[in-house]
Amino acid sequence: MSPTATLGWTPVCPSDRLDLDRGVAALVDGVQVALFRTAAGLFAVDNLDPVGGAYVMSRGLVGSRGGVPTLASPLHKQVYDLTTGRCLDLPGVTLRRHRVRCRDGLVEVRLRQEE
Template sequence: MTAPAWTAVCPLDRLEPDRGVAALVDGVQVAVFRTVDGLFAVDNRDPVTGAYVLSRGIVGSRGEVPTVASPLHKQVYDLRTGRCLDLPGVAVLRHEVRCRGGQVEVRLRQEG
């Protein structure tokens, strides 16, 4: 089975630091973030509420961990792993992201 292709999302300079944007990648809503720690991409769907809002979350950190807090109930997710730092066993799917030729690209990861 071949890996999914990289999909161009936007130019890097269109991503404001510490803000998220939503992108549709192969039919999946993805939240893309640019922080001082780098680029991150996770599913835009909040696993607690089912709403597609994580791209509008509050970007921050807990210690050395870059995070996003859901704008609805404020659960905090580790942008590196997708793990919820507030609710054990809850996570958001993380995707691969890179900048190539000034373009931010995302490659979907499958669960599991």
């Protein structure tokens, strides 16, 4: 087992495979994750839309509100803060975030349990 795997980090793809402000879906340890590279950094969230119930968040629209990086659901257009996962349109709704990093040119994700 590699040292990376023992720390809970799963290699996903080379960093140059992530286009700026475009999402990509990946299966990480059986969980669908949406990855994004923005001017503010790398973000990983559940691909499951918490309101619509479909696995579509990787197709969402990346933007910002007040300088905060955001993601709008492609289904019903709820907007989520990518740094916290909090829905900016519906109080109490959150999008689960995961840890993400770029190491030696490779994007790695570490799943978080329910928050």
